Amino acid sequence: MKSFNAWLLCIDQGGQLYRLFEHIPNLMFFLKDKESRLIMGNHRFLEHCGFATNEAIFGKSDRDIFPEYMSEKFRSDDQTVIQSKLPLLDLVELFPTRNRLPEWFVTHKYPLLRPNGEVEGICGIVQNHEPAKEDIDDPVIKMVRTIKQNYASSLSIPELSKQAGISQRQLERLFKKRFRVSPREYIIQLRILIAADQLSQSRRSITQIALDCGFYDHSSFTRYFRRNMGCTPLAYRKERSSQIR
Template structure:
């Protein structure tokens, strides 16, 4: 590699990623303070200027319990040096509408190999081209997925409905949705669950069963892993967000 490319200043990377509105980018030090962010993170934190974010932690910028989860996730990366690769996460838009993203975090190491911070991105899922040939090939499998998400579903069955092998089906789903088939099933189930949490009076236990989970506990664990909050707390925050939709409230982003 050319010596000039061995080290790219964070400011250069930040300026480049300022041009990517669908992807949040950040670098944090070992005290979990932001040292570099792009415009997407700035907008989604509800701030106007980077100076309002830089030098601060997620706990100072985001409300609990979301900030608690950000801190725990980042602390794990710092303490173990182990990154996060494509974790499916859900967040709330103004009006209580769920949004979806994939989060990646890596430990940053100094010349001696010691962890000196972390960097990450959180990328919004692509909007699928429903008129494309690949999408049309999957249409029957996707119909069954959206109709029967509350039932036990095997990827082999969905692949068969599309006339594909499991590997071919996985590649097609990744190409269209940016997800693995398992992640797509989780997204469909939790999207349905979030709608029921928002628009029905069903209990969490009833929603769990209706969305394909064996019990309240299994559903809550999966929901918290993806949304970083419990279903009960999500319902409360979503209703609060809908009530204040006309105001200028910061987005509750699921990764920071």
């Protein structure tokens, strides 16, 4: 009997096994080379990234698709997998979604190894981070729900902690353990992603968008936007407008 790898090569020359991922609901699948360049994805992943075919996404980096703070983290995680030759599991990350509102997703990344043990690339699956029924009353989940419903309001971490029924220090520790960012960082990232969508989809002034998304003024919005997206709101709007045309 052949080894598993030899058997797999015999039956999967055309990527037949990868087609299974087209039929698993609410799951995104992707392949990258060892330079973190995209090779392929299932239909849902392509749609999520704004592409129709694998030919269109082939060779693109995360930086070509996602905000800078996202793409840098994705690449860092990729390189951890490639250098260690070990999987990274249960990575909880914030993504913009097809309905344009940011949501949490769980990512699992695995190394793709040649028969000689060398890393050829990575594969990954991404799923919505839906809290289990038993987690509905979890203080962190309650806090996230409150933030999403009131992102444009003045949000106080001490007040959110009080509503969750635990101390601020405890809530921040649990939040960071679960999502790898602080509650304050999450609020800012959520506001930035929503503002980015409004910049590309509406003609409202940058100042009005900033205020509607919970920022105090134009200058503070620009500072946070540049830090997270790698460019100013105006530059982002111009770039997105040219892409849409």
